[in-house]
Each structure stands twice: as structure tokens, then as C-alpha cells.
Amino acid sequence: MNSSPSHPAQTLSYRDAGVDIDAGDALVERIKPLARRTLRPEVLGGIGGFGALVELPKGYREPVLISGTDGVGTKLMLAFRLNKHDTVGIDLVAMSVNDILVQGAEPLYFLDYFACGRLDVEVAEQVVAGIALGCELAGCALIGGETAEMPGMYPPGEYDLAGFAVGVAEKSRLITGRDIRPGDAVLGLASSGPHSNGYSLIRKVLEVSGADPAGDFHGRPLGKVLLEPTRIYVKPLLALMKEMPVKGLAHITGGGITENVPRILADDLTARIDRASWTLPPVFQWLQQAGNVADAEMLRTFNCGIGMAVVVDRDNADAAARFLTDRGETVFHLGEIAARQAGEAQTVVS
Secondary structure, X not given: OOOOOOOOOOOOOOOOOOOOHHHHHHHHHHHHHHHHOOOOOOEEEOOOOOOXXXXXXXXXXXXXXXXXXXXXXXXXXXXXXXXXXXXXXXXXXXXXXXXXXXXOOEEEEEEEEEEEOOOXXXXXXXXXHHHHHHHHHHOOEEEEEEEEEOOOOOOOOOEEEEEEEEEEEEHHHOOOOOOOOOOOEEEEEEOOOOOOOOHHHHHHHHHHHOOOOOOEEOOEEHHHHHOOOOOOOHHHHHHHHHHOOOOEEEEOOOOHHHHHHHHHOOOOEEXXXXXXXXXXXXXXXXXXXXXXXXXXXHHHHOOOOEEEEEEEOHHHHHHHHHHHHHOOOOEEEEEEEEEOXXXXXXXXXX
């Protein structure tokens, strides 16, 4: 025998399930002017459509598209703890555009993915404002993205980010590392801090040391120093590529100097890096001391103050350093490329 309910069924909406469509619409409207500031002439259609339309820039004879994707990682956990959301978007852009830059790509456009349990429009707008600023610094257009509100997937107040960059390079001018030879010079461009790598260890150091993120660290709160956004190297390095041959570029991310420089070297080459050629910045000195972290672990976990390695002909090294310094970079003469000996690592820091 079928039974009928004793009262009318409750009328449910998507909002009752935890998804606020109106909040999502409000965020899109706030994002539009931020994205508009980043647009390039090649963009034919951006925010609001099902897909964004971008044509290739004029002047390329054999254009090659180069793409990259990345996130911010557990640096977000520190942003949640400090309730500071205006810089992680810069990190998101930087990690992808710096990656495609090393192959000679001019970044064209960027898309983001923002996922949360419950959409906080104010927080999301801060994040996207950072993404837009990162795109401006990289000279690429923010043409779209996705905001996913998924109740139950994320703890309250937390979110995750992913980014996707597409760039273009002339096929004949791709930077592959195949022209690197013994005697070539290795330059290093200073990082702005840990960038977006090693934050699981950074948070562990904060835990075991008991350090207060609000405490003073060389005139700034320690937490803000640790959240300093990743430096974007696009504009000065693209300019350098037009000035002289750049044989190789290595973005120093997870794996540090010791594991990223070998990615651009042939098997018979090694990079010999002089540890005395740059000073470990204070934030890394603190991490090493407070966490009792070994030298080798520092070099393969953090960038240790070097965010990008640049390989040029030895005769061009001084001119390249001056060129980049004039454009706001801090440049170190790190060492040189050498023929690799049997059993030798492909990056030797000594």
C-alpha cells in the first residue's frame, strides 16, 4: 500500500544546496573591468562567452604555440591563515608565464580556475584582481576562466587555484638549450622570495619554530614576507632575447637550482655554480636556521634567492647583465657550463 506524505514536499533551490548563482553572476560583473585592462589587440572575445577568441599576433612567419599550467600550492594555506588574498593571483600567473617564457614564448593569454565550497565574492574579487595584475606584468590577456562553487568539497574559507597560459614564439627562435656549450656563462636573476615552492616545508618551519607570522622580520611582518608574490620575468627577458642570443633559460621552481638547471642541458654538460656568487636572502637564512634544514635540502627545495637562470655566450655575459640590470633585475654571475665528467651531477653548487 502506497503512503502519501503528510505535508507538502519542501521546494528546493540550488541555493539550498549551497550554490549561489547570484553571487557567481556578481563576481563575473566585478571581474570584467579587471580583465578589460589586460586585453591585447589579438583578443576577439573574452569574459562572458562560452569560449574566448584570440588570433595570432602579426609578424610571425612560423608561429609555435607554447602552453603551461600550474597552481599556487600550499602557499594558499598561509594566505588563508593570514586572510590575505590579493597576491596569490600574481603567483598563479607567474608560475605559468615564467615556465613558457623559458622556451622563448611571448605570453598571449591566460585563463584561471577558482574552486571553493562557498563563494565569497569579496575574497574571489581580491584573488582575481591579483590575477589581472599578474597578467598586466606579463603582458598577456586575461580572457576567461571558471568559478566552481562545490559545497562539501572545501572547508569554509578555503579555495584552490589553477592557471593556464598560452604563448607564441617564432619556430626558428625557440630556446631549447641545444646550443649551450662548455664555457657559456650562467647568470641568475634574483627571486622575490620563496615564490610558490616549498610551502609545505615553510609551514612546517613555522610550526616547529613557533614563529608568529605577525612578528617583525626586517621591518615587515614575517607572514607578508613569506607571501611576497612570485617575480614575473617576462618583459625584461623577452627584451633580452631581441638584443642578443639567449641559449637557455631555467625557471627555478620546485627542485631548486640543482634540479631545474639540468632540464636545459644535454647529458654531456654540467653547470658549475659558485655558491659565493650570491648571498642567501634573509628569509632563506631564517628558514634554514629555524628549521635546521641542510644545505642540500635547501638547494633542492627552494630557489634560495635565484628565480631564473640565464645561459648566454661568455662574451655576452657582461652586456646581458647590464641590460637586465637596467630593466630592474638584480643579476648574479653564477658560474659556467662545463663538459660533464663521468659520474658528475649536471648541476654542481660549490
